[in-house]
Amino acid sequence: MKIVLDHLTKRFSNRTKGLDDIIAVNDFNFEIPDGKLVGLLGPSGCGKSTTLNLISGLEKATSGKIWFGDDDVTDLPPENRGVGLVFQSYALYPHLTARQNIMFPLQNLKGKDKLTKEQMNEKVLEAAHLVQIERYLDSKPSQMSGGQQQRVAIARALVKLPRVLLLDEPLSNLDARLRLATREEIRRIQQETKLTTVFVTHDQEEAMSISDMIVVMKDGIMQQIGRPQDVYDHPVNLFVAKFLGNPPINVFDGKIENGAIVIGNERILEIEGPQDQEVYVGIRPEGFIMDPEGTFHVHKKQLEILGRDTSIVATHPDMISESIRIIVTLDTRDDPGETVGFRLKPGKVEIFAKDTEENIEFSVKESL
Numbered sequence: 001m002k003i004v005l006d007h008l009t010k011r012f013s014n015r016t017k018g019l020d021d022i023i024a025v026n027d028f029n030f031e032i033p034d035g036k037l038v039g040l041l042g043p044s045g046c047g048k049s050t051t052l053n054l055i056s057g058l059e060k061a062t063s064g065k066i067w068f069g070d071d072d073v074t075d076l077p078p079e080n081r082g083v084g085l086v087f088q089s090y091a092l093y094p095h096l097t098a099r100q101n102i103m104f105p106l107q108n109l110k111g112k113d114k115l116t117k118e119q120m121n122e123k124v125l126e127a128a129h130l131v132q133i134e135r136y137l138d139s140k141p142s143q144m145s146g147g148q149q150q151r152v153a154i155a156r157a158l159v160k161l162p163r164v165l166l167l168d169e170p171l172s173n174l175d176a177r178l179r180l181a182t183r184e185e186i187r188r189i190q191q192e193t194k195l196t197t198v199f200v201t202h203d204q205e206e207a208m209s210i211s212d213m214i215v216v217m218k219d220g221i222m223q224q225i226g227r228p229q230d231v232y233d234h235p236v237n238l239f240v241a242k243f244l245g246n247p248p249i250n251v252f253d254g255k256i257e258n259g260a261i262v263i264g265n266e267r268i269l270e271i272e273g274p275q276d277q278e279v280y281v282g283i284r285p286e287g288f289i290m291d292p293e294g295t296f297h298v299h300k301k302q303l304e305i306l307g308r309d310t311s312i313v314a315t316h317p318d319m320i321s322e323s324i325r326i327i328v329t330l331d332t333r334d335d336p337g338e339t340v341g342f343r344l345k346p347g348k349v350e351i352f353a354k355d356t357e358e359n360i361e362f363s364v365k366e367s368l
């Protein structure tokens with residue numbers, strides 16, 4: 001079931017008198033394709049939960065429409081939309097067992113949808129099997145780990161076979177290891193059920209690792225939508241570039257001058273296209289190749305060895321980021337001295353306009 005957001009807007013009047021309305025979702029106009037897992041990503045307060053609540057019907061749109069396939073669901077109450085919801089707090093009934101919790105949504109079905117006890121049991125077993133918690137069906141929430149409780153919550157969202165599955169930061173209450181395992185689980189369940197799924201997180205790595213598509217948001221405005229790798233490789237603006245990637249992109253004050261990207265007094269990359277102007281230069285941490293004859297030099301502060309990766313932590317007079325992080329391979333990390341020279345991988349360098357912070361396209365000049 002594809003979801004279409006059609007000029008969708010949500011305004012909240014400000015709780016503080018005299019202040020302007022908050023536009024939590026500002027003219028969202030995009031499609032979530034059928035059967036895909038889409039990650040909504042952005043900093044706190046950017047409107048992720050509001051977007052999800054508009055899709056589920058918990059919030060009413062100020063203007064615009066929401067379509068599930070060919071159905072206009074804009075004015076439908078949540079219970080008639082066919083959505084499964086999972087929140088950060090598992091919100092299980094503490095006095096009920098896992099089985100009773102999962103069965104709960106089925107007990108309210110009325111009329112022709114009403115199920116027999118046996119049919120309900122069967123559906124509960126199917127859902128429990130999907131999230132692999134059959135063993136805990138007779139346990140109460142207090143007897144289960146956070147990850148197990150979250151799976152019960154997912155089973156409860158799935159048991160009515162929703163048209164759309166909506167997850168709002170479902171992993172935030174889990175520790176690092178369980179987060180990792182549970183996000184893989186969510187991906188597996190989504191791929192098995194082929195349910196159109198919207199997954200909210202402010203963790204860019206989480207969104208990138210399990211989503212078919214990500215939507216990056218800021219202040220209620222959709223910044224970019226696309227496949228995670230495409231958004232990472234071609235960020236439309238400095239905000240998106242900085243939001244994706246860990247360690248983050250390194251940002252410098254620079255300029256375009258006589259066919260080159262210039263930082264300080266170094267021509268770091270010969271390019272074609274943009275006119276001379278001041279720009280922000282972004283270089284991904286993996287975009288550096290150590291080379292004493294290289295075009296770009298930084299001042300080494302220290303090495304950071306984190307298991308598989310080694311980063312050179314460095315400074316540069318024109319850096320805007322607090323420090324520079326450069327990922328290097330093991331064999332190149334040995335004492336490169338105080339000043340380290342690099343060649344740059346052109347695909348890992350981005351430039352942004354000083355005023356709009358929008359990405360400026362360029363092509364790399366072929367060396368003769």
Ligand SMILES: Nc1ncnc2c1ncn2[C@@H]1O[C@H](COP(=O)(O)OP(=O)(O)OP(=O)(O)O)[C@@H](O)[C@H]1O
Nearest residue numbers: 012013022024043044045046047048049050051202
């Ligand atoms: N019921 C409400 N009344 C007034 N303002 C609200 C209401 N709900 C949300 N907002 C405001 O709308 C904006 C978006 O909130 P939302 O909860 O969607 O953000 P979010 O991206 O989910 O943030 P977080 O990552 O912290 O959960 C915020 O500025 C918030 O203060």
Ligand SMILES: [Mg+2]
Nearest residue numbers: 048049050168
């Ligand atoms: Mg939220």
